[in-house]
Amino acid sequence: MPKWSKEALIGFVPVLFIFMAFIGLNVVPILIAAALVGALFMVLKMRGGIAVGAGNDRKRKKAAPAKLTFEEIGGQDNAKQELREALDFLNRHEEIKKFGIRPLKGILLTGPPGTGKTLMAKAAAHYTNSVFVAASGSEFVEMYVGVGAGRIRDLFKDARTRAAKENKQSAIIFIDEIDVIGGKREGGQQREYDQTLNQLLTEMDGIYSSESPKILVIAATNRKEMLDSALLRPGRFDRHIQVDLPDKKGRSHILNLHAGNKPLHPNVDLDKIAEEAYGFSGAQLESVMNEAAIYTMRENSEMIHHRHLSMAIDKVMMGERSDRESNLEEKKRVAIHELGHAIMAELVRPGSVKQVALSPRGKALGYVRHNPQQEQYLYTKSFLEEQIMIALAGAASEEIYYGGRSTGSSNDFEQSISIVETMMKSGLTSLGIVNMNMVTTEELMKENNTILEELMGRTKQLLLQHHQIFDHSLDILMREEILSGEQFRCQFRENTLQPA
Numbered sequence: 001m002p003k004w005s006k007e008a009l010i011g012f013v014p015v016l017f018i019f020m021a022f023i024g025l026n027v028v029p030i031l032i033a034a035a036l037v038g039a040l041f042m043v044l045k046m047r048g049g050i051a052v053g054a055g056n057d058r059k060r061k062k063a064a065p066a067k068l069t070f071e072e073i074g075g076q077d078n079a080k081q082e083l084r085e086a087l088d089f090l091n092r093h094e095e096i097k098k099f100g101i102r103p104l105k106g107i108l109l110t111g112p113p114g115t116g117k118t119l120m121a122k123a124a125a126h127y128t129n130s131v132f133v134a135a136s137g138s139e140f141v142e143m144y145v146g147v148g149a150g151r152i153r154d155l156f157k158d159a160r161t162r163a164a165k166e167n168k169q170s171a172i173i174f175i176d177e178i179d180v181i182g183g184k185r186e187g188g189q190q191r192e193y194d195q196t197l198n199q200l201l202t203e204m205d206g207i208y209s210s211e212s213p214k215i216l217v218i219a220a221t222n223r224k225e226m227l228d229s230a231l232l233r234p235g236r237f238d239r240h241i242q243v244d245l246p247d248k249k250g251r252s253h254i255l256n257l258h259a260g261n262k263p264l265h266p267n268v269d270l271d272k273i274a275e276e277a278y279g280f281s282g283a284q285l286e287s288v289m290n291e292a293a294i295y296t297m298r299e300n301s302e303m304i305h306h307r308h309l310s311m312a313i314d315k316v317m318m319g320e321r322s323d324r325e326s327n328l329e330e331k332k333r334v335a336i337h338e339l340g341h342a343i344m345a346e347l348v349r350p351g352s353v354k355q356v357a358l359s360p361r362g363k364a365l366g367y368v369r370h371n372p373q374q375e376q377y378l379y380t381k382s383f384l385e386e387q388i389m390i391a392l393a394g395a396a397s398e399e400i401y402y403g404g405r406s407t408g409s410s411n412d413f414e415q416s417i418s419i420v421e422t423m424m425k426s427g428l429t430s431l432g433i434v435n436m437n438m439v440t441t442e443e444l445m446k447e448n449n450t451i452l453e454e455l456m457g458r459t460k461q462l463l464l465q466h467h468q469i470f471d472h473s474l475d476i477l478m479r480e481e482i483l484s485g486e487q488f489r490c491q492f493r494e495n496t497l498q499p500a
């Protein structure tokens with residue numbers, strides 16, 4: 001049934017009754033009968049007997065069988081280890097009972113999108129020989145109060161019946177995007193979400209160690225700070241496992257796993273590709289392997305070569321090449337913008353530029369590719385400032401050469417603001433060590449502007465000192481549309497004024 005049909009029906013029925021009354025029909029018995037049927041329907045629905053909008057439920061019940069093992073998840077060694085240890089509670093239930101340990105009811109997986117949280121939950125089901133039932137937080141959000149809560153009841157009921165049918169001792173219920181229903185409860189708002197969350201808490205409180213099947217709820221979110229504290233207290237989701245973006249070793253492992261069914265040329269070094277794919281999530285790495293295979297097929301090549309993988313990284317990072325034609329003036333502005341980024345990058349991180357290109361990709365009209373960086377987990381204030389200066393350098397050079405900016409810098413500014421926010425949260429600004437809630441928006445804006453204006457000034461000054469590089473590189477870039485890191489560094493050496 002289309003989504004709007006319910007609303008259309010609600011509008012149409014009263015009009016029909018008014019019309020019937022108008023032409024003299026006695027509508028009272030019909031109204032009483034309709035009210036009785038409606039009440040009966042609601043009671044059945046609240047008890048989980050009728051599924052309105054059963055599309056989602058059907059989707060949920062068809063959840064893929066959990067055959068995935070931990071070995072099929074790349075990287076995430078710590079997370080996998082922690083999860084296995086937690087799951088041993090489910091496997092060693094006799095000992096748990098002997099020591100009077102309360103059962104583990106909920107595990108919360110937190111981390112950025114595409115890092116393998118769903119895979120972890122599936123592997124957990126396999127590891128504990130449990131049935132796997134999955135749902136997503138957004139499936140519980142409905143216009144009508146009580147429907148979400150009914151669905152939570154259905155979910156637990158479904159897990160129990162499936163375990164009984166498949167003769168399993170335990171069931172794992174996976175709820176993705178738990179923040180949609182488990183967000184902080186505030187005042188009297190969001191009543192529907194509250195009821196859904198309350199129902200989840202009630203179901204979790206009703207899980208006992210002696211119960212069969214044993215139920216474990218695994219939830220995933222990338223916004224843990226949004227969750228209601230009631231969800232996180234002991235006895236509910238009291239195990240938190242961080243599923244982070246993979247490091248180089250992890251990325252290499254993931255690439256190897258996804259290369260398993262693909263014809264990879266023996267000369268391809270996946271460690272190198274992992275180095276290039278700095279900051280990629282598992283899902284992005286899977287996409288890199290897939291896109292590389294597509295490029296190979298399009299070229300009628302037999303095997304995936306390094307260049308296919310490099311092209312795939314570009315595509316995943318910056319989007320597909322587009323055939324947007326820009327006019328000469330626009331092209332020159334883009335070239336100046338990109339050269340600004342490249343010069344600043346080379347000044348603060350010598351040897352870091354891999355390529356400057358004018359070919360349009362995704363939404364960008366040009367881009368600078370950087371060489372793989374060293375894995376880093378801590379950043380100093382000066383490192384972050386330099387990062388901001390690289391981001392601002394595009395707009396700075398447009399200002400120098402055109403006297404004003406264009407709309408092409410919005411992403412750079414977003415990136416700069418997000419770095420400034422990290423600096424503020426880490427106590428690296430003149431605001432001192434602060435909780436962001438202590439500071440007013442005006443104060444934050446003022447500090448943000450002060451930092452960005454100061455860094456913009458420094459960026460312009462440095463770029464002006466190196467204007468010869470602009471002049472010489474611009475011609476080549478306009479002509480060739482591509483400048484390799486080596487070509488660029490050559491210009492850099494030839495045109496940098498050596499101190500006397």
Ligand code: ATP
Binds near residue numbers: 075116117
């Ligand atoms: P979201 O938060 O968006 O729901 P998620 O963390 O649950 O994402 P998954 O759905 O588990 O991510 O991963 C999506 C896809 O990415 C997987 O089907 C798999 O192909 C690939 N993937 C992600 N992480 C890994 C990994 N660690 N090892 C192997 N493949 C991975």
